[in-house]
Amino acid sequence: MSWYWGKKMIKVRIAPSPTGYLHVGTARTAIFNWLLARNQKGKFVLRIEDTDIKRSSQEMTQSIIDSLKWMGLNWDEGPILQCDRLENYKKNAEALIKTKLCDFCYCTEEDLKPRKQAALAEKKSWKCNRPCLSLPSDERQKWIMRPAAVRFFTESDGKVSFMDKLHGELTKDLHDIEDFVLMKSDGTPSYNFACVVDDHEMGITHILRGEDHISNTFKQIIIYKAFGWEPPVFIHVPMILGADRSKLSKRHGAVSVLEYRDKGILPETLVNFLALLGWSPGGDREVLSMEELISEFSLDKLGVTGSIFDYQKLEWMNGEHINRLSDDELLERIKNFSKLPTRILYSGESELRFNNHINSPASQDFSSTLLSEDDEYNKKVIALLKPRMKTLLDMESYFFVEPTEYDEKGAGKYLTQEGKQRLELLKTRLSELTEFSVENIEAVIRAIAGELGIGAGLLIHPLRLALTGKTVGPSLFHLVEVLGKERVMQRIEKTMEWIKPS
RNA sequence: GCCCCUAUCGUCUAGCGGUUAGGACACUACUCUUUCAAGGUAAAAACACGGGUUCAACUCCCGUUGGGGGCGCCA
Numbered sequence: 001m002s003w004y005w006g007k008k009m010i011k012v013r014i015a016p017s018p019t020g021y022l023h024v025g026t027a028r029t030a031i032f033n034w035l036l037a038r039n040q041k042g043k044f045v046l047r048i049e050d051t052d053i054k055r056s057s058q059e060m061t062q063s064i065i066d067s068l069k070w071m072g073l074n075w076d077e078g079p080i081l082q083c084d085r086l087e088n089y090k091k092n093a094e095a096l097i098k099t100k101l102c103d104f105c106y107c108t109e110e111d112l113k114p115r116k117q118a119a120l121a122e123k124k125s126w127k128c129n130r131p132c133l134s135l136p137s138d139e140r141q142k143w144i145m146r147p148a149a150v151r152f153f154t155e156s157d158g159k160v161s162f163m164d165k166l167h168g169e170l171t172k173d174l175h176d177i178e179d180f181v182l183m184k185s186d187g188t189p190s191y192n193f194a195c196v197v198d199d200h201e202m203g204i205t206h207i208l209r210g211e212d213h214i215s216n217t218f219k220q221i222i223i224y225k226a227f228g229w230e231p232p233v234f235i236h237v238p239m240i241l242g243a244d245r246s247k248l249s250k251r252h253g254a255v256s257v258l259e260y261r262d263k264g265i266l267p268e269t270l271v272n273f274l275a276l277l278g279w280s281p282g283g284d285r286e287v288l289s290m291e292e293l294i295s296e297f298s299l300d301k302l303g304v305t306g307s308i309f310d311y312q313k314l315e316w317m318n319g320e321h322i323n324r325l326s327d328d329e330l331l332e333r334i335k336n337f338s339k340l341p342t343r344i345l346y347s348g349e350s351e352l353r354f355n356n357h358i359n360s361p362a363s364q365d366f367s368s369t370l371l372s373e374d375d376e377y378n379k380k381v382i383a384l385l386k387p388r389m390k391t392l393l394d395m396e397s398y399f400f401v402e403p404t405e406y407d408e409k410g411a412g413k414y415l416t417q418e419g420k421q422r423l424e425l426l427k428t429r430l431s432e433l434t435e436f437s438v439e440n441i442e443a444v445i446r447a448i449a450g451e452l453g454i455g456a457g458l459l460i461h462p463l464r465l466a467l468t469g470k471t472v473g474p475s476l477f478h479l480v481e482v483l484g485k486e487r488v489m490q491r492i493e494k495t496m497e498w499i500k501p502s
Numbered sequence: 503g504c505c506c507c508u509a510u511c512g513u514c515u516a517g518c519g520g521u522u523a524g525g526a527c528a529c530u531a532c533u534c535u536u537u538c539a540a541g542g543u544a545a546a547a548a549c550a551c552g553g554g555u556u557c558a559a560c561u562c563c564c565g566u567u568g569g570g571g572g573c574g575c576c577a
Contacts, residue, residue: 472538
């Protein structure tokens with residue numbers, strides 16, 4: 001047992017199962033646990049629940065580790081793999097069998113299935129009522145060579161209850177809890193059993209997890225009691241919901257942490273955003289740094305109602321975090337982002353915007369459309385674009401590669417014969433500038449407009465189109481300055497060629 | 503069907519017996535402006551319902567209704 005300033009040291013864990021990418025729901029649970037540990041100067045443990053051998057994979061374990069690391073959720077112990085602890089569960093199960101609170105169960109899935117379906121058909125709740133145990137001993141003897149599971153015998157009278165830090169005392173009739181499996185017949189422990197054994201042996205003091213686990217907690221309390229172990233403190237936090245208020249899943253949009261990384265969301269944004277789903281520091285504060293989250297975090301500010309994942313608010317918050325970064329820092333982030341070795345393949349519709357960089361987001365190398373070799377140039381672009389950026393993907397590619405096409409509507413309006421003449425004039429006069437500065441550029445353009453007796457817009461629009469291919473973007477004068485004389489001349493030339501002669 | 507949890511603007515939330523019910527996202531208008539954003543200003547928007555308790559309920563209690571979750575040799 002560890003102590004800190006006379007208080008029992010808090011030890012928490014996150015226990016994902018490597019059957020898929022790290023889900024934002026699991027990530028949020030990890031964030032709460034991590035914040036609690038860091039705030040209380042406790043320990044944060046990473047445990048991989050890989051006992052479902054068929055569905056678990058090493059790749060997923062790695063991607064979960066990558067996700068956690070990306071978010072900056074560092075752990076003090078682990079990763080501990082449950083599959084490395086199989087002997088341990090076996091040993092504990094054997095000890096428990098001696099108490100007669102559980103025993104081998106020879107029923108197979110095929111044995112149980114018809115009973116289960118019958119119960120369902122009668123609209124009764126399903127309960128495994130020990131069919132193989134009610135068999136005469138000679139009959140049971142015949143099954144003894146079958147691979148057996150270990151099943152716990154739940155009392156039919158009485159209640160189980162535990163104190164939840166958020167919900168208060170939670171109680172359930174033992175009658176409503178079925179005889180559940182402790183050890184599967186393949187020798188691996190069931191979730192509830194492994195969880196209790198591990199949490200106890202690792203000295204976990206607080207279990208903070210989603211409220212979809214409440215029904216598991218009742219079973220786990222029963223196991224703690226059977227062993228005579230002291231249960232930890234339980235905190236069941238509400239779930240993250242999709243737009244239709246059901247459990248957030250793939251069909252609602254992006255659900256894995258890495259997907260957000262790959263869409264240009266900053267890790268501090270995702271942590272900030274997720275932390276605010278079901279928790280609030282109180283008052284009006286919303287955009288918080290990791291340090292602020294740690295110092296503000298407290299269990300009694302947790303909420304009890306489920307919350308919908310709002311992609312739009314995530315984007316807004318990402319813009320806020322991007323704008324809190326210095327230009328140098330942002331450049332670093334974009335560099336790392338453009339060099340991400342693997343991007344996970346997305347399925348389904350994305351709720352997050354994609355800009356012109358991607359059509360097929362999988363395994364694409366953005367380095368050439370996000371940045372140039374010249375960091376001085378990159379920084380100028382960043383300074384110009386930063387205030388309007390929502391994601392890292394908002395670096396406009398036209399700063400780095402020539403536009404290959406022009407906005408159709410805009411071109412129809414401005415890239416006309418008249419527009420061509422104006423571009424010609426623009427090109428000549430701009431080329432005469434010795435100092436290619438915002439002030440000079442603006443002065444030249446306004447002067448031409450005056451000479452021609454037209455609004456400056458009639459020069460600005462065709463020029464923007466020529467330079468970027470788009471009708472919208474940052475301040476044109478700044479744009480021209482950042483692109484530089486060489487690119488500007490080249491692109492005007494190219495556009496003039498593009499405009500068909502009359 | 504059984505069991506468990508839950509209820510403040512469309513969304514995330516603040517509120518912890520007495521408030522003009524506050525903020526943020528989104529939305530709308532205005533402003534700024536070469537465009538689109540950003541910024542600024544403003545507007546609109548909520549205590550699910552019914553009973554109690556109390557001098558006083560969004561706040562406490564009980565129901566109803568609504569929502570969510572669980573009911574695997576998945577985790």
